[in-house]
Amino acid sequence: MIATTDQIDLNFVQPHFPGLQSKWAYFDNAGGSQILAGAIDKITEFLTHRNVQIGGTYDTSLAAAEALMAGRRAIQTLVNADRPEEIVFGHSTTALVQILANAMRSQFSPGDEIIISIGDHESNIGPWDRLREFGVEIKFWPIDKETQMPRLEDLEPLMTPRTRLVCVHHVSNILGQANPVAEYARFVHERRAKICVDGVAYAPHRAIDVTGWDVDYYVFSLYKCYGAHNAVMYGKYDLLSELDGQYHYFYGKDKVPGKLEPGNPNYELAYSATGIVEYLMSLGEHTGATGDARAKILAAYAAITRQEDMLTDRLLTYLRGRNDCRIIGPDSNSGSTRMPTISFKLDGRDSGAVVKAIEAHDIAIRFGDFHARRLVEYLGEDGDSGVIRVSMVHYNSAEQVERLCRALTDVTNNSVPA
Numbered sequence: 001m002i003a004t005t006d007q008i009d010l011n012f013v014q015p016h017f018p019g020l021q022s023k024w025a026y027f028d029n030a031g032g033s034q035i036l037a038g039a040i041d042k043i044t045e046f047l048t049h050r051n052v053q054i055g056g057t058y059d060t061s062l063a064a065a066e067a068l069m070a071g072r073r074a075i076q077t078l079v080n081a082d083r084p085e086e087i088v089f090g091h092s093t094t095a096l097v098q099i100l101a102n103a104m105r106s107q108f109s110p111g112d113e114i115i116i117s118i119g120d121h122e123s124n125i126g127p128w129d130r131l132r133e134f135g136v137e138i139k140f141w142p143i144d145k146e147t148q149m150p151r152l153e154d155l156e157p158l159m160t161p162r163t164r165l166v167c168v169h170h171v172s173n174i175l176g177q178a179n180p181v182a183e184y185a186r187f188v189h190e191r192r193a194k195i196c197v198d199g200v201a202y203a204p205h206r207a208i209d210v211t212g213w214d215v216d217y218y219v220f221s222l223y224k225c226y227g228a229h230n231a232v233m234y235g236k237y238d239l240l241s242e243l244d245g246q247y248h249y250f251y252g253k254d255k256v257p258g259k260l261e262p263g264n265p266n267y268e269l270a271y272s273a274t275g276i277v278e279y280l281m282s283l284g285e286h287t288g289a290t291g292d293a294r295a296k297i298l299a300a301y302a303a304i305t306r307q308e309d310m311l312t313d314r315l316l317t318y319l320r321g322r323n324d325c326r327i328i329g330p331d332s333n334s335g336s337t338r339m340p341t342i343s344f345k346l347d348g349r350d351s352g353a354v355v356k357a358i359e360a361h362d363i364a365i366r367f368g369d370f371h372a373r374r375l376v377e378y379l380g381e382d383g384d385s386g387v388i389r390v391s392m393v394h395y396n397s398a399e400q401v402e403r404l405c406r407a408l409t410d411v412t413n414n415s416v417p418a
């Protein structure tokens with residue numbers, strides 16, 4: 001049964017996001033979400049009161065270093081890591097995966113293998129693929145065309161004693177389905193390889209638990225997670241210690257995570273991550289949660305999931321009801337594993353033309369391959385300007401989805417010919 005009303009208190013949620021006071025219904029959140037006022041406040045606070053280089057002995061410099069550590073601790077709590085040093089800050093997921101690939105290079109000998117899911121965003125493909133230059137063999141793990149998931153039965157025959165690393169997405173930014181990363185990690189570890197997970201399209205929607213899943217590396221972007229334009233990489237401490245330094249030569253192997261943050265991270269943006277976690281805790285409290293920070297974060301994500309399930313069901317129901325629509329990704333949401341990142345094509349219609357026409361209704365959606373080019377080509381969906389993607393988060397409302405559905409009907413009836 002489809003819920004018809006919002007499942008979260010939007011009167012609590014929406015005022016936290018100043019950008020929502022706009023004429024636009026933002027449905028391009030997998031591109032970038034709105035930022036929290038609390039995250040902006042942290043940036044301002046840092047730049048106003050702590051804006052010096054860390055590493056000095058005077059009190060402002062100590063306060064700057066504390067802010068950076070507060071950012072690490074916030075993300076440690078968010079992802080359920082053992083220690084703050086396991087959190088590496090970077091400009092973007094793309095930049096962090098490139099740093100990781102450079103830092104692992106001396107661990108690979110010619111003939112070693114890396115297996116990469118074809119469903120990944122290019123961020124978790126290109127940096128590994130470039131290791132071919134050093135004799136590393138790259139194999140692609142196909143997506144099962146029926147379930148649209150990377151399956152272990154397809155991974156198994158690819159793995160050999162030379163397989164050192166498996167790279168996979170938690171959720172594809174096109175398909176929207178959560179993959180069982182804990183199962184993948186167990187399978188890969190049993191075969192003595194490591195796993196690097198792209199969590200970008202998962203992190204805004206569900207609670208992260210790197211310890212519970214036992215993943216080796218987990219990377220995601222905070223600007224898609226209600227924060228500022230930066231990103232984080234979790235890595236198990238012992239593995240980070242083994243990596244080659246990417247900073248000055250006198251940053252030793254044990255200087256974790258600093259040796260992986262060349263030139264230092266952007267302090268004010270790292271600090272602003274505390275604003276994301278404070279918001280999630282307050283949302284959890286608003287739903288009645290008590291206890292420690294993690295308990296409140298889990299409660300917040302439970303509320304986020306309820307709202308997103310409602311949005312997902314409404315849009316999927318509308319799209320399934322059209323006789324000209326092909327949903328790219330699962331067309332239903334089983335056990336809340338379907339994120340509200342929904343891609344589709346309308347028979348015979350150019351995706352770009354549909355998106356442009358929808359914009360006239362003050363609704364922001366997007367078309368193309370979303371830098372998951374290999375996946376979109378593999379699925380044969382690159383024609384007609386690629387796919388249309390509607391990507392929602394918990395601050396979107398049932399009313400906005402209704403508006404979008406009406407606009408899609410209007411546009412295809414009146415302005416974009418098939």
Ligand SMILES: Cc1ncc(COP(=O)(O)O)c(C=O)c1O
Nearest residue numbers: 092093094121123173200201221
């Ligand atoms: C699934 C996924 N991975 C990686 C990225 C790249 O993130 P960034 O822009 O932080 O490099 C994106 C961006 O859209 C994405 O959707």
